[in-house]
Amino acid sequence: MTLHNCLLISVLILTTGCSYAQDPEIKPAIDWSEKLTEEQFRILRQCGTEPPFTGAFWDHHEDGVYCCAGCGQGLFDSRDKYDSGSGWPSFFEVLAEKAILTRTDYKLGYPRTELLCSACDGHLGHVFGDGPPPTGLRYCINSASLKFLLRDSEQVITRLLDGEN
C-alpha cells in the first residue's frame, strides 16, 4: 500500500459522515424528529410537499451533488438539473439507479410514481414522463429532502467512491 493510498483511506474514514444511516441494523433506532428540521420531517418522513418556488434549490445553479437531507446518500448531479418551470428542483436523471426506490402513490386520486431514498426510505418527490431528452423523465424533488455538496468537497469524493462498490 502506498503512502498515497494510506492517506486516502484516512480521509475516507474521517469523512464518512452520515453513512451510518445506511446500516439496516440501526435504521429503526434513528429518531428523525431529533435529526431533521420540522419542515424536513414533514416532507421526508410524512410524505409532505413544499409549496412551489419556496425551497432552497428550485433556482439553485451551483456545481455539485444533491444528497438526501436525512442520511446523506448522493441522489442527483447538478449536471442533470434543469429548469422545469414547476418551482421544484427538477432533474432528468438520478445519480445512480440504486439510490432511489419507487412506489405508486394515489394521494391525488390518480397514480403517481413516488420517489424514496433507498438508504433511509425518506420521501423525495415524484417522477413524471414529461422531462427533456435524453431520458424524457422529470424527477420533481422537494428542496427540503435535499442537501447540496460542492463537487470538489471531500464528502462528495467519499460518496462517489462508495457508489462504485
Ligand SMILES: [Zn+2]
Ligand atoms: Zn436518505
